[in-house]
Amino acid sequence: MANLITLSRLLMLVAVILALYAGPGPQLVAFFVLIALFLTDTLDGYVARRRGEESLFGAVFDIAADRIVELSLWIVFAHLGAIPVWIPLVFVARGTLTDAIRAVQTSATGTAPFAAVRSPLARFLVAGKFMRTGYAVIKAVTFCTLTLSLPAATLLPESWQMLAVVLAQLGLALAILSVVLCLARGLPVIVEFALAEAKRP
DSSP: OHHHHHHHHHHHHHHHHHHHTSOHHHHHHHHHHHHHHHHHHHHHHHHHHHTTOOOHHHHHHHHHHHHHHHHHHHHHHHHTTSSOTHHHHHHHHHHHHHHHHHHHHHHHHOOOGGGOOOSHHHIIIIIOHHHHHHHHHHHHHHHHHHHHHHHHHHHSOGGGHHHHHHHHHHHHHHHHHHHHHHHHHHHHHHHHHHHHHHHOO
């Protein structure tokens, strides 16, 4: 059941992307579909724990779905001109590198992807519930803000046009904050892996 919920997020992602390219009305609908998508992100983990369905496959599938949703949205918003192209490039590069490292560690040790980091700081930044939840919430708010900024200029009355500008600027600021957190959470994975490899005979 939990994996089906994860799969449903990918189907909602397709609907969101189609709506983002379909004009102001569908873009407004996409905002609400995005909210549902992000709520199911927490639901699949809850269902897995509640039903005893936690597994290595489920953890990897959840991370893969998160990455697909995240990277797809960054790329789409860059293509639509809401954010500069360097933002998705940072996420693609960091995600590719850390996911490759996690894949090696998971294969070698059989541990869950987020369980591979060892130092207290790395565990806080990468695997800690506060950071994982906070990072996910900031990205969700960023994507929702960027989505609302797209139809705002068309749908809002002329006297409210400043709100459209504010939404666009807020979305960009949140996207940059997401980049900072992305790099802060990826660096410990890379550093610990490099240090471990350097110690190998």
